Amino acid sequence: MANIVKTKPRQGITVLGKYTIGTSTTLMAIVVILFVFLSSTSSVFATPENLSNLLRQTSINGIIALGMLMVIITAGIDLSVGAIVAIAGIVNALLMQAGMSMWVSMPLTLVIGAAIGVFNGILIHEVSITPFIATLGTLTIVRGIVMIMSGARMVANLPKEFGQIASGDIFGIPSMFIIWMVLFVATLFLLNYTQLGRNFFIIGSSKEVARLSGIRLRPNMYAVYGLSSLYAALAGILLSSRLSMGVPTAGISYELDAIAAVVIGGGSLFGAAGSAIGAVLGAIIMQTIRNGGNLLGIDPFALQVIIGALILIAVGVDQLRMRKAEKG
Amino acid sequence: MAELIAARGISKAFPGVRALDQVDFVLQPGEVHALVGENGAGKSTLIKILMGVYRRDSGTLSVKGQDIQDFSPQAAQSSGMAAVYQDISLARSLTVGENFFLGHMPKTGWGTIDWALAYDQCGKLLRGLGLDDIDPRATLSSLSVAKQEMVAIAKPVFENADILVFDEPTALLANEETEILFSIIRRLRSEGKGIIYISHRMEEIFAICDSVTVLKDGRHVRTMPVTDTNPDDLVRLMVGRSMEDMYTIRRSPLGEVALEVEGLTREPRFRDIGFDVRHGEIVGLFGLVGSGRTEIMRAIFGADPIERGEIRLDGKPVRFTHPSQAIAAGIGFMSEDRKNQSIALPLSVRTNINLANYPAISPFGVVNQTAEREAARTYIDRLAIKTPSDTVAIRNLSGGNQQKAVLGKNLASNSRILVCDEPTIGVDVGAKSEIYKIFEQLTEEGVAILLVSSYLPEIMGLADRILVIYEGRQMGIVERSEFDEERLVRLASGLQA
Numbered sequence A: 001m002a003n004i005v006k007t008k009p010r011q012g013i014t015v016l017g018k019y020t021i022g023t024s025t026t027l028m029a030i031v032v033i034l035f036v037f038l039s040s041t042s043s044v045f046a047t048p049e050n051l052s053n054l055l056r057q058t059s060i061n062g063i064i065a066l067g068m069l070m071v072i073i074t075a076g077i078d079l080s081v082g083a084i085v086a087i088a089g090i091v092n093a094l095l096m097q098a099g100m101s102m103w104v105s106m107p108l109t110l111v112i113g114a115a116i117g118v119f120n121g122i123l124i125h126e127v128s129i130t131p132f133i134a135t136l137g138t139l140t141i142v143r144g145i146v147m148i149m150s151g152a153r154m155v156a157n158l159p160k161e162f163g164q165i166a167s168g169d170i171f172g173i174p175s176m177f178i179i180w181m182v183l184f185v186a187t188l189f190l191l192n193y194t195q196l197g198r199n200f201f202i203i204g205s206s207k208e209v210a211r212l213s214g215i216r217l218r219p220n221m222y223a224v225y226g227l228s229s230l231y232a233a234l235a236g237i238l239l240s241s242r243l244s245m246g247v248p249t250a251g252i253s254y255e256l257d258a259i260a261a262v263v264i265g266g267g268s269l270f271g272a273a274g275s276a277i278g279a280v281l282g283a284i285i286m287q288t289i290r291n292g293g294n295l296l297g298i299d300p301f302a303l304q305v306i307i308g309a310l311i312l313i314a315v316g317v318d319q320l321r322m323r324k325a326e327k328g
Numbered sequence B: 001m002a003e004l005i006a007a008r009g010i011s012k013a014f015p016g017v018r019a020l021d022q023v024d025f026v027l028q029p030g031e032v033h034a035l036v037g038e039n040g041a042g043k044s045t046l047i048k049i050l051m052g053v054y055r056r057d058s059g060t061l062s063v064k065g066q067d068i069q070d071f072s073p074q075a076a077q078s079s080g081m082a083a084v085y086q087d088i089s090l091a092r093s094l095t096v097g098e099n100f101f102l103g104h105m106p107k108t109g110w111g112t113i114d115w116a117l118a119y120d121q122c123g124k125l126l127r128g129l130g131l132d133d134i135d136p137r138a139t140l141s142s143l144s145v146a147k148q149e150m151v152a153i154a155k156p157v158f159e160n161a162d163i164l165v166f167d168e169p170t171a172l173l174a175n176e177e178t179e180i181l182f183s184i185i186r187r188l189r190s191e192g193k194g195i196i197y198i199s200h201r202m203e204e205i206f207a208i209c210d211s212v213t214v215l216k217d218g219r220h221v222r223t224m225p226v227t228d229t230n231p232d233d234l235v236r237l238m239v240g241r242s243m244e245d246m247y248t249i250r251r252s253p254l255g256e257v258a259l260e261v262e263g264l265t266r267e268p269r270f271r272d273i274g275f276d277v278r279h280g281e282i283v284g285l286f287g288l289v290g291s292g293r294t295e296i297m298r299a300i301f302g303a304d305p306i307e308r309g310e311i312r313l314d315g316k317p318v319r320f321t322h323p324s325q326a327i328a329a330g331i332g333f334m335s336e337d338r339k340n341q342s343i344a345l346p347l348s349v350r351t352n353i354n355l356a357n358y359p360a361i362s363p364f365g366v367v368n369q370t371a372e373r374e375a376a377r378t379y380i381d382r383l384a385i386k387t388p389s390d391t392v393a394i395r396n397l398s399g400g401n402q403q404k405a406v407l408g409k410n411l412a413s414n415s416r417i418l419v420c421d422e423p424t425i426g427v428d429v430g431a432k433s434e435i436y437k438i439f440e441q442l443t444e445e446g447v448a449i450l451l452v453s454s455y456l457p458e459i460m461g462l463a464d465r466i467l468v469i470y471e472g473r474q475m476g477i478v479e480r481s482e483f484d485e486e487r488l489v490r491l492a493s494g495l496q497a
């Protein structure tokens, strides 16, 4: 089933985790062009308020995309991240409402998030359910649990200092953005410099090769889905801090935005291709178009069409270039 | 009659590599034309250009008298060309019959697929070719690699192609199957078809081919009738030096028993296998394809579970449930199925050489990049792996060079016991003798080697003792002094010597 959405790896030559100059400079150039274009057509775009708003908006999807990236590198997919955003926001809010300090409730929520990811890992590794179906099931279950737990109502009246996490700045830079960048560096390091990162790429290229090379699949599969959910839970906490409440319907279709960011950034659903910088740039491009489109008064539905087209163009152009390169 | 293929001045470059440089190639009807050369000489590239898989940079090509400007695999197929590539490129999850018809399944009057007819036709052809034991309804992945190769070989015959290309078809075949292949080729030749035959085995060239074209570093060296040359001269043209006695290696004094296997059983694949390998010794494992050799190797390596029996390393009993334990205990494993089991195709040569080495070079889980680069450089140099750099994806290397990287992977992880299943598949004569020298060196260092090979000259030349397997049963262990081709073949066919 997941085959329908699979495309060939984006680069002809994939250097492990590192980027061929081609794709990342193209993405950079798109970001620059977008910023120049929007600053000149909209008087609001380049204002500090809008930019810091843009960074906050992007951070949520950007954090989820980094987790999704790792899953996609192992040739998997995680559809449950949007639901985990919701459950993290609700659980954390309910715990605080019950009087727990946020410094206890947040770590607890992250642990619960990671545990859901490990559950995905168990379904996929032990029960051999394909990632697409396994995480689809988890998504549905978690969404249901969120509704039961919250009574389908928002959880408001949260402590003030909780709201300040998302709205706060550090040296004038939105703290959410800083958290995202810390995760970016951590993910980049993990993918390029650690054994775990190598394992993800090798598993993504062939599970049998990985096994015969002495890589144990179980801990690696648990780790990658656990990390993806952990990142999503963090994004969920930040989102609810930003809204100052727990929202049961939060995070709907966030998994698709995250997949789109990874794929625009050069990831391949065949596995073993993709990079952290690509995922970050992919997330920025998507959110900038959304933000800029709103400022320019473009119909939000038309914007949806544009973003959809962007995904197809980004992947399509690369596929054609690849096919040409293959024939030489 | 006119030439089937006339290619002149063909050139082709890949990033960092000049794969072909002004190559001429002509194929006549009723001719079996050998294409020989070292790993990376450009043989596969040339046939991929002929078949429309790659686009040539320059040169002219005509097929059956028609000038070809831009060729596609589909166009090549409809002009009667078919190729069996080095890496089996069939649909592994489909049945043999479906692979034969791929996209052209016969239809019933209702427009639905006529399965009975499809399997009937397929079965008839297989029987006609002497491949009675292949069930047209079997899923491809359920067949042994050799059987898969035979299916790949039968497919163009089925399609009634009149220009056929075989790129190293015998690399995975045993004697018996090679004979079947040769009889197929002879029949095709007598029907006036043209065959291009790529192989690194000289005796095959002289057994089956009419003419031979030698490539070296992407350049055309010579084309001549096979009768005008001999194996030594041909090797000299390919490698640039002569190769005498390549199978004779220095014997090392034997040490203590390194690996001991007793009563090893995994029904229905093999039963009661018992032997030992000493430090510094090479023990051969000989048997027909499907006799259980590969399964025995995999069981020792912990890749498959075992039912009964004991494995001892340096006298201590071990029981591996996962390959990682075997690797940690110092066992290296070279699988015969390179593409599906040994290498990570989209990843770099550097990563691939280090594939089994990461636990050793990653203190606290952080990869020591210097050690990683160092290992890659060492084995690229030592095994003369032809690659523009170690960051290139390994799928861009020629088949033989990929195989060398797999050997590098096992050497890099410092194995004390090396389990090799067909280690020289697709490797050219020069590199083969390099690999044998490395085996010689390893045995001197006390490494114990367990070698599966269906290639008699290789196994008889290298092994100190040969264990013969027939249908999962141990037929006997033959000492070096008693090596005899006929005796080994008889044992391997289930006959007592």
Ligand SMILES: Nc1ncnc2c1ncn2[C@@H]1O[C@H](COP(=O)(O)OP(=O)(O)OP(=O)(O)O)[C@@H](O)[C@H]1O
Binding pocket: B014, B015, B017, B018, B019, B037, B038, B039, B040, B041, B042, B043, B044, B045, B046, B086, B386, B387, B395, B396, B397, B398, B399, B400, B401, B426, B428
């Ligand atoms: N798709 C590709 N991209 C980049 N380089 C390639 C590609 N295909 C082949 N090459 C390079 O072209 C050269 C010729 O390769 P080719 O596969 O034709 O060799 P070969 O003669 O078939 O060798 P072997 O005996 O090992 O199969 C090699 O150096 C190889 O690395």
Ligand SMILES: [Mg+2]
Binding pocket: B043, B044, B045, B086, B167, B398, B399, B400
């Ligand atoms: Mg080749």
